[in-house]
Amino acid sequence: MESGLILIFTFHLITLRGERVGRKRRKIIRRPVIKPFPKLFSCPICGQETVTVYHETNSESAKVICTNCGVCEEVKWYPAYAPVDAYADFYDKLTQGYTSLKLTNPHLTMVEEIHEDRAKLLEQASDNHSSEARVVSFVNYKGGVGKTTLAVEISAALAYHYNKKVLLIDADPQSNATFYLMEETMWENFAQQARTIKELFDAALRKDITELQHFDIRNIIVSDNLRVHDYTKNLHLIPSHLDLYEIDIELARMLGKGAHSLMILWQAIRNIKADYDYIIIDCPPNMYLVTQNAIVASDGVIITLLPEYLSRIGIALIVRMIDDINQKMMQHASIFGGQFKSTRVMGIIFNRVRYGAHGILSDQSYNIQEVRKKYGDLVFNTLIRESVRIAQRPLQRIPISISGYQQDRQYEESIREVAREFLKRFEENEI
Numbered sequence: 001m002e003s004g005l006i007l008i009f010t011f012h013l014i015t016l017r018g019e020r021v022g023r024k025r026r027k028i029i030r031r032p033v034i035k036p037f038p039k040l041f042s043c044p045i046c047g048q049e050t051v052t053v054y055h056e057t058n059s060e061s062a063k064v065i066c067t068n069c070g071v072c073e074e075v076k077w078y079p080a081y082a083p084v085d086a087y088a089d090f091y092d093k094l095t096q097g098y099t100s101l102k103l104t105n106p107h108l109t110m111v112e113e114i115h116e117d118r119a120k121l122l123e124q125a126s127d128n129h130s131s132e133a134r135v136v137s138f139v140n141y142k143g144g145v146g147k148t149t150l151a152v153e154i155s156a157a158l159a160y161h162y163n164k165k166v167l168l169i170d171a172d173p174q175s176n177a178t179f180y181l182m183e184e185t186m187w188e189n190f191a192q193q194a195r196t197i198k199e200l201f202d203a204a205l206r207k208d209i210t211e212l213q214h215f216d217i218r219n220i221i222v223s224d225n226l227r228v229h230d231y232t233k234n235l236h237l238i239p240s241h242l243d244l245y246e247i248d249i250e251l252a253r254m255l256g257k258g259a260h261s262l263m264i265l266w267q268a269i270r271n272i273k274a275d276y277d278y279i280i281i282d283c284p285p286n287m288y289l290v291t292q293n294a295i296v297a298s299d300g301v302i303i304t305l306l307p308e309y310l311s312r313i314g315i316a317l318i319v320r321m322i323d324d325i326n327q328k329m330m331q332h333a334s335i336f337g338g339q340f341k342s343t344r345v346m347g348i349i350f351n352r353v354r355y356g357a358h359g360i361l362s363d364q365s366y367n368i369q370e371v372r373k374k375y376g377d378l379v380f381n382t383l384i385r386e387s388v389r390i391a392q393r394p395l396q397r398i399p400i401s402i403s404g405y406q407q408d409r410q411y412e413e414s415i416r417e418v419a420r421e422f423l424k425r426f427e428e429n430e431i
């Protein structure tokens, strides 16, 4: 009898707990947590598939933005309201004769400002189209100083905010720039189809180097289907391969062929220079032969560094190495058909600058001042702050400089500033 009572009591408890748990679960499922809604819609204004509906957790409204023409709107969000309905609302308003929508939310006003800025910048950019790409390598033999982050972010900013056609070449076997923009599964497909930068160097090793002109580098360019292409079609990528690290060893064996082994990249990109405004090369953290190839192929080099003592004293070494490469190539200018131009250091960018209550931390500030004293205008005015949001960015495959997220705004601005300085250096100096 007693055990019967206990059984009934336990059964009730289980039922009660089950119901409670069940109710709790349903509640969680109903809470709107979609951000961003991953589907893209066509914009009723510009017709591009660049309308994104997204929503911040715990807010009661969703945001609808066309990243192409900048139209945006806030729509009320209810738990039962699907993102597709949010888009339908937006579409209705626009097709009922609104040409611009009054924005009610300060967050959205900021988004509108960004788009206004962008329209101005695009206007300026269209005056400035260059006939042949400038080639720029991001170099430092030290690791973890922001070569990849800034190569990718500046490339995206040039493509999106300044309407430049940009090819980003990932020349680092770590393939960080590749995975900044490309899903791993997509990369696997490209690697299987032999469509990475490794193919170029493999071809150079297999053949007589002078036959390289038969290698069509266009076959390894990714010009579509990256997430970044929802924002801009102007950014293309040549992915890297993890096995590229073996190439340096093989290239070293080829050194018997002298300057030829440093001309592989120069030769390969010659034919596509007319297709782009900028070709940006993300280099590995060393000065071996792949990096030297990138330097030879480049008009200019950007050195990224941390505001630390060891980084600071490393600049002189990098500059000297670039001078050595220039001198070596000058001696062989005839094999470039007289076209070899020496590569210039075009800028030094400080990354991961840390701020305390009274501005930049004093030891970092001291290092920055010392570098400014020695290298003057070569140092970019814009400093890139240390930020967790920058560190998390590659996971999203959307560079911070174009994401449009409110939380990214401060960093988006500083990257856009760096990109503006970058353009100024190359376009005013006619490099």
Ligand SMILES: Nc1ncnc2c1ncn2[C@@H]1O[C@H](COP(=O)(O)OP(=O)(O)OP(=O)(O)O)[C@@H](O)[C@H]1O
Binding pocket: 142, 143, 144, 145, 146, 147, 148, 149, 150, 172, 174, 176, 283, 284, 285, 351, 352, 353, 384, 385, 386, 387, 388, 390, 391, 392
């Ligand atoms: N401003 C920043 N704030 C915070 N983290 C950053 C910042 N810039 C870069 N990082 C992070 O620091 C790490 C190194 O950056 P990055 O990969 O760009 O350097 P790198 O010079 O290309 O490195 P490597 O030489 O290994 O290729 C990355 O995890 C990156 O996300």
Ligand SMILES: [Mg+2]
Binding pocket: 147, 148, 149, 172, 176, 177, 282, 283, 284
């Ligand atoms: Mg890197």
